[in-house]
Amino acid sequence: xxxxxxxxxxxxxxxxxxxxxxxxxxxxxxxxxxxxxxxxxxxxxxxxxxxxxxxxxxxxxxxxxxxxxxxxxxxxxxxxxxxxxxxxxxxxxxxxxxxxxxxxxxxxxxxxxxxxxxxxxxxxxxxxxxxxxxxxxxxxxxxxxxxxxxxxxxxxxxxxxxxxxxxxxxxxxxxxxxxxxxxxxxxxxxxxxxxxxxxxxxxxxxxxxxxxxxxxxxxxxxxxxxxxxxxxxxxxxxx
Amino acid sequence: xxxxxxxxxxxxxxxxxxxxxxxxxxxxxxxxxxxxxxxxxxxxxxxxxxxxxxxxxxxxxxxxxxxxxxxxxxxxxxxxxxxxxxxxxxxxxxxxxxxxxxxxxxxxxxxxxxxxxxxxxxxxxxxxxxxxxxxxxxxxxxxxxxxxxxxxxxxxxxxxxxxxxxxxxxxxxxxxxxxxxxxxxxxxxxxxxxxxxxxxxxxxxxxxxxxxxxxxxxxxxxxxxxxxxxxxxxxxxxx
DNA sequence: CGTGTCTTTGAAGCGAGTCAATCAGGGTGG
DNA sequence: CCACCCTGATTGACTCGCTTCAAAGACACG
Numbered sequence: 001x002x003x004x005x006x007x008x009x010x011x012x013x014x015x016x017x018x019x020x021x022x023x024x025x026x027x028x029x030x031x032x033x034x035x036x037x038x039x040x041x042x043x044x045x046x047x048x049x050x051x052x053x054x055x056x057x058x059x060x061x062x063x064x065x066x067x068x069x070x071x072x073x074x075x076x077x078x079x080x081x082x083x084x085x086x087x088x089x090x091x092x093x094x095x096x097x098x099x100x101x102x103x104x105x106x107x108x109x110x111x112x113x114x115x116x117x118x119x120x121x122x123x124x125x126x127x128x129x130x131x132x133x134x135x136x137x138x139x140x141x142x143x144x145x146x147x148x149x150x151x152x153x154x155x156x157x158x159x160x161x162x163x164x165x166x167x168x169x170x171x172x173x174x175x176x177x178x179x180x181x182x183x184x185x186x187x188x189x190x191x192x193x194x195x196x197x198x199x200x201x202x203x204x205x206x207x208x209x210x211x212x213x214x215x216x217x218x219x220x221x222x223x224x225x226x227x228x229x230x231x232x233x234x235x236x237x238x239x
Numbered sequence: 240x241x242x243x244x245x246x247x248x249x250x251x252x253x254x255x256x257x258x259x260x261x262x263x264x265x266x267x268x269x270x271x272x273x274x275x276x277x278x279x280x281x282x283x284x285x286x287x288x289x290x291x292x293x294x295x296x297x298x299x300x301x302x303x304x305x306x307x308x309x310x311x312x313x314x315x316x317x318x319x320x321x322x323x324x325x326x327x328x329x330x331x332x333x334x335x336x337x338x339x340x341x342x343x344x345x346x347x348x349x350x351x352x353x354x355x356x357x358x359x360x361x362x363x364x365x366x367x368x369x370x371x372x373x374x375x376x377x378x379x380x381x382x383x384x385x386x387x388x389x390x391x392x393x394x395x396x397x398x399x400x401x402x403x404x405x406x407x408x409x410x411x412x413x414x415x416x417x418x419x420x421x422x423x424x425x426x427x428x429x430x431x432x433x434x435x436x437x438x439x440x441x442x443x444x445x446x447x448x449x450x451x452x453x454x455x456x457x458x459x460x461x462x463x464x465x466x467x468x469x470x471x472x473x474x475x476x477x478x
Numbered sequence: 479c480g481t482g483t484c485t486t487t488g489a490a491g492c493g494a495g496t497c498a499a500t501c502a503g504g505g506t507g508g
Numbered sequence: 509c510c511a512c513c514c515t516g517a518t519t520g521a522c523t524c525g526c527t528t529c530a531a532a533g534a535c536a537c538g
Contacts, residue, residue: 070384074473078388092384094377101384120370124363131359137376138333144383145309145331145340149317151390152434156494186516195391197495202518218503218517234313395526425484436527441486457485457535 008062008112009033018086018173019060020114020132028128035122036060036112048089048103048111055093057113061085064109065184069192070101079193081143082106082167082185085174090116091140106184151195159194160204161232164214168223179226183219247301247351248272257325257412258299259353259371267367274361275299275351287328287342287350294332296352300324303348304423308431309340318432320382321345321406321424324413329355330379345423390434398433399443400471403453407462418465422458 010021011029021032039062042048048059048066061083068089071077080101083089093099094116123130150162172178183190187198187205194201208214213229215222223229249260250268260271278301281287287298287305300322307328310316319340322328332338333355362369389401411417422429426437426444433440447453452468454461462468 070388076392078391080384080387091377092381095374095381100381135334141379142331142334142339145319147387148319149309152317153315
């Protein structure tokens with residue numbers, strides 16, 4: 001066994017508290033190691049998979065940043081999520097044995113490949129894994145419902161505030177500063193995710209800067225007034 | 240064993256081709272029967288569960304029609320789906336051991352109660368069930384992504400067309416006429432689902448009627464020109 | 479037959495989209 | 509090392525689709 005393969009094992013991965021094995025004990029973790037077949041490198045701009053590709057494996061993001069997007073027959077497309085370290089890609093593909101969205105790396109990335117058939121068989125004899133996997137799928141459903149709420153009933157400022165708060169929370173959980181971040185995606189990608197045009201995203205960033213809520217320098221964002229962002233979400237009756 | 244309990248068994252349920260046991264053989268079906276604990280009746284307007292309720296069971300709709308809706312802290316709320324016979328309710332609750340949305344019956348309904356712990360243990364020794372359950376969760380994710388596409392990039396007419404096409408397809412799969420239907424939900428609920436105000440929904444229905452695409456009499460809808468509905472989705476370049 | 483809920487329709491206003499021009503960086507090649 | 513180019517970001521002016529506010533109509537139910 002080669003040394004760099006040891007490194008990739010779940011049992012020694014620093015993401016184990018965020019990824020599939022949340023809450024696992026030491027013994028559980030070593031059982032998981034059998035599951036992760038290999039690492040895979042994806043360069044910025046490249047696709048990990050495309051819609052229509054046959055489904056073999058799920059992928060856990062180790063490093064880097066992804067977007068997933070679906071597209072309709074008439075060429076419309078929609079960013080459905082942004083994934084960072086510890087998050088799973090490919091859950092949509094189980095339903096039809098084919099991927100239903102594209103997963104594109106927004107920066108150079110590394111993923112762990114998890115063959116789905118092995119995940120199924122291992123989780124049959126390993127209750128914690130089964131439970132953990134179900135929770136992750138369910139969490140994705142809950143997340144999607146939150147996005148539906150956002151897209152269905154929020155105004156531009158509220159959408160961007162919700163987006164930034166979500167991003168900073170997830171970054172904070174990974175040990176990054178919750179007040180200073182670098183966006184990995186373009187204004188257009190943010191807009192697609194939030195159901196806005198890129199100009200509206202840009203204008204809203206500028207508005208936040210004027211109001212002293214953010215400092216915006218291209219993709220570098222500093223949160224100056226976290227309460228103001230929260231306030232945008234907790235009081236729709238602000239008008 | 241009482242006669243009416245025999246009737247509720249998956250092995251003799253006429254929904255078995257739409258529900259959890261899709262593609263199961265005779266033997267598989269009888270193994271499933273152990274899973275469904277009981278039936279439950281929900282009256283029109285009542286909740287099957289509320290957001291925050293502790294999670295015990297999933298529910299399969301036997302008869303009737305439900306809506307699920309999430310709400311944010313500030314009282315905004317969003318219909319996240321409409322469920323009919325054979326569809327599962329409660330998948331969102333697995334992630335946090337609590338329901339995250341309300342499930343409200345839009346007409347008198349009957350559901351099968353599926354204790355989640357039993358579903359987990361049975362699916363550990365029963366590959367087909369495990370696989371089927373995973374597919375159902377994954378399908379929910381794919382559906383949500385479709386709704387996100389709708390909410391993020393479609394205009395009012397396109398949203399309503401997509402909604403109606405989806406509804407008629409699901410009704411057709413259950414043996415109902417694909418051209419004539421009775422809406423179980425109000426304009427406001429449709430609007431909430433589609434990210435529109437109820438007046439806009441009403442106006443769009445009227446527009447479709449003027450154009451000869453639909454015949455609309457309150458909640459009674461007849462589809463006159465199916466192609467026109469499809470055309471609204473397949474050519475955004477119609478302008 | 480009245481009452482409340484849901485639906486329809488109109489008129490006016492506004493938020494976000496569209497179109498277009500300019501600006502800022504990052505990378506590349508001379 | 510710098511000028512250039514290309515992509516992405518910003519900003520402005522105008523337009524349009526949807527929302528808002530308001531009133532009237534239709535239906536279901538007691």
